[in-house]
Amino acid sequence: xGSEVEAVLEQLERARDAExxxxxxxxxxxxxxxxxxxxxxxxxxxxxxxxxxxxxxxxVTEKLAAAKSPEAVDAILALAHTSPDAARTRAFASxxxxxxxxxxxxxxxxxxxxxxxxxxxxxxCWLHELVLRGAPVAEVPAARSFHEALARSGHxxxxxxLRLLPCExxxxxxxxxxxxxxxxxxxxxxxRGSVSMRTLPPPAEHEAPRIETEEDxxxxxxxxxxxxxxxxxxxxxxxxxxxxxxxxxxxxxxxxLPLASLEGAPTLTADRTSADQAFGALFAAAANGGxxxxxxxxxxxxxxxxxxxxxxxxxxxxxxxxxxxxxxTQIGFVLFRAPGGWFFDVAWDxxxxxxxxxxxxxxxxxxxxAD
Numbered sequence: 001x002g003s004e005v006e007a008v009l010e011q012l013e014r015a016r017d018a019e020x021x022x023x024x025x026x027x028x029x030x031x032x033x034x035x036x037x038x039x040x041x042x043x044x045x046x047x048x049x050x051x052x053x054x055x056x057x058x059x060v061t062e063k064l065a066a067a068k069s070p071e072a073v074d075a076i077l078a079l080a081h082t083s084p085d086a087a088r089t090r091a092f093a094s095x096x097x098x099x100x101x102x103x104x105x106x107x108x109x110x111x112x113x114x115x116x117x118x119x120x121x122x123x124x125c126w127l128h129e130l131v132l133r134g135a136p137v138a139e140v141p142a143a144r145s146f147h148e149a150l151a152r153s154g155h156x157x158x159x160x161x162l163r164l165l166p167c168e169x170x171x172x173x174x175x176x177x178x179x180x181x182x183x184x185x186x187x188x189x190x191x192r193g194s195v196s197m198r199t200l201p202p203p204a205e206h207e208a209p210r211i212e213t214e215e216d217x218x219x220x221x222x223x224x225x226x227x228x229x230x231x232x233x234x235x236x237x238x239x240x241x242x243x244x245x246x247x248x249x250x251x252x253x254x255x256x257l258p259l260a261s262l263e264g265a266p267t268l269t270a271d272r273t274s275a276d277q278a279f280g281a282l283f284a285a286a287a288n289g290g291x292x293x294x295x296x297x298x299x300x301x302x303x304x305x306x307x308x309x310x311x312x313x314x315x316x317x318x319x320x321x322x323x324x325x326x327x328x329t330q331i332g333f334v335l336f337r338a339p340g341g342w343f344f345d346v347a348w349d350x351x352x353x354x355x356x357x358x359x360x361x362x363x364x365x366x367x368x369x370a371d
Contacts, residue, residue: 171287314356
């Protein structure tokens with residue numbers, strides 16, 4: 001380890017000078033000093049650096065990912081191998097997915113064809129972080145081969161497609177972005193705006209169907225997969241007799257359903273929305289987490305969102321994402337929240353209703369979280 005790296009570590013441990021350590025890392029990044037960044041990251045991952053080491057490690061690996069050089073990427077892979085930690089591996093993959101391209105990914109795979117353990121897991125997460133950002137991963141032979149190997153081995157991420165499906169269009173809006181380039185992209189995303197939603201009319205005279213709650217613990221668990229770590233979660237399926245059409249869905253239906261999340265709520269906000277907006281809400285919850293849950297990152301957030309979305313759509317467990325995506329065009333989606341009641345009325349409020357094909361059943365998942 002170089003003397004400059006040791007000096008930064010000693011200052012960090014003695015004076016808790018995280019700002020000085022960040023400035024040093026920024027200077028090394030600008031000067032292309034990948035070896036020093038790698039040495040600092042390895043020391044931080046091993047436990048050095050005091051209380052500030054976790055935040056500083058995130059900063060240093062962000063700089064390594066942005067360097068895109070083989071040495072920088074290999075340094076991150078070495079961190080995953082020597083300091084195995086699932087959450088840290090997902091964080092590394094998120095930074096690599098943001099900063100690199102498919103050529104960098106393919107070249108790294110060729111350099112590490114026998115990656116195992118956390119190294120393999122890092123590649124698996126990095127792969128889907130790239131897919132979520134619209135990268136043409138399927139055009140890279142090494143990436144296709146790696147994905148096929150994941151599927152053959154039964155890896156959880158092996159069943160996700162190597163391209164974004166229509167229902168995932170909004171998911172990219174909720175991915176973390178890093179550094180100055182990330183700030184610029186965030187501003188551009190806000191300026192573009194999101195897909196419009198149509199607010200449901202207030203309750204009107206409408207004869208409610210007979211409503212029966214369907215009890216199925218397996219379906220309930222799958223519905224709640226995207227928000228399973230949150231403080232309060234409600235997931236239910238209802239049978240409607242007679243069936244209703246998506247055009248008939250209004251606040252009256254939400255009020256008629258026996259939902260604890262809406263019981264006694266003084267106000268109800270509800271919007272008809274598209275399948276990609278509904279999927280995006282689930283993905284954002286799973287990937288980025290709530291008040292106490294840091295989320296599982298883009299790759300596993302994608303997996304959890306598809307699990308919940310498939311259950312909303314009434315698909316059987318194990319249904320492929322492309323099958324679920326095809327069914328989604330026949331489903332009416334509503335996003336809702338009810339401030340002041342069951343919901344904590346904070347950033348981590350989620351409410352999704354899906355009127356399934358044929359209108360005979362609907363499914364709801366609601367969640368809220370707080371410190």
